[in-house]
Every structure is written in structure tokens, then in C-alpha cells.
Amino acid sequence: MTPPEALGQCSNAAPDSLPAVSLCASVKLQTLQHRADFLRAASARRQGTQGLLLQARARQDDSPVIRVGITCSKKIGNAVARNRAKRRLRALARAVLAPQGHAGWDYVLVGRPSATIERDFALLVNDLVSALTRIHGQPEGARK
Numbered sequence: 656m657t658p659p660e661a662l663g664q665c666s667n668a669a670p671d672s673l674p675a676v677s678l679c680a681s682v683k684l685q686t687l688q689h690r691a692d693f694l695r696a697a698s699a700r701r702q703g704t705q706g707l708l709l710q711a712r713a714r715q716d717d718s719p720v721i722r723v724g725i726t727c728s729k730k731i732g733n734a735v736a737r738n739r740a741k742r743r744l745r746a747l748a749r750a751v752l753a754p755q756g757h758a759g760w761d762y763v764l765v766g767r768p769s770a771t772i773e774r775d776f777a778l779l780v781n782d783l784v785s786a787l788t789r790i791h792g793q794p795e796g797a798r799k
Contacts, residue, residue, distance in 0.1 A: 684756075686723060696762070700790050702786040705778075706778060707766060707771055707786075709765075709787070712760065714759050714760065716759055718759050720759075722760075723763075725763075732768070741766070743772065756787070
């Protein structure tokens with residue numbers, strides 16, 4: 656696939672054919688890699704939906720980076736099922752968190768047994784969007 660012409664611009668106009676990559680270069684997604692970061696996100700805000708669990712926390716720094724972690728336990732199934740669930744959650748993070756996530760936040764997407772794999776991707780997108788709006792609508796210090 657050839658890259659889009661204007662990589663530096665982020666437009667909301669729908670092009671004739673949707674590119675496989677986001678045109679917004681201003682938002683950067685990084686992967687959470689340290690256990691301490693996952694634990695800090697787990698002790699902050701969380702919102703459960705039918706397809707996934709979202710844990711989020713504000714890092715209190717001025718970084719323009721959104722950090723994302725993905726986790727799936729053995730309750731999901733064997734290694735093949737867990738890897739499929741993680742691939743779906745990574746695609747979900749790229750599709751939703753890049754345009755709608757808040758800079759300076761850590762997000763952890765936790766897969767749910769059978770729901771993350773079997774649920775329609777469009778419904779997973781709706782789940783994540785609704786979880787984001789509920790988390791960012793809470794006042795600071797509130798926890799569910």
C-alpha cells in the first residue's frame with residue numbers, strides 16, 4: 656500500500672478510500688512495559704464493559720504520549736486464544752485510543768473470557784468509546 660500524500664496533516668474529511676494507518680502524527684501511542692505501570696493503572700479508574708475492562712490513570716506529566724497496555728489472563732484460553740484476543744485489543748487501541756485518548760494518560764485493556772474474541776469488532780469499538788467517556792467524565796479522585 657502506498658502511503659498517503661499528506662502525512663503531517665490530520666483531517667476529519669473522509670477520503671475516497673480509508674488508509675490502513677492513521678493520518679494523525681501528533682498523537683503517539685507507546686506500550687506499557689513495566690509491571691509497576693500496570694499496577695498503578697489497576698489501582699486507578701476502571702470501567703468494565705461487556706467485551707473488555709478498561710483501566711486508566713492520569714500520569715500527571717506534560718507528555719504528549721498515550722501509553723497503552725494489553726493483558727489477557729489464562730481464563731481467556733490457550734496461547735492461541737490469548738494471542739488472538741491481544742491482537743484484537745491492539746487493533747482496538749489503535750482505532751479508538753489514538754484519536755480519542757487523552758495525552759498524558761495510561762490505559763490498560765484487559766480481555767474478557769470468550770467476549771473479547773467472539774464479540775463483533777464494531778461492538779468492541781462501541782464498548783471502548785463508552786468506557787472512555789465514562790472514565791473521563793468522572794471527577795479527579797473518583798474510583799468505581
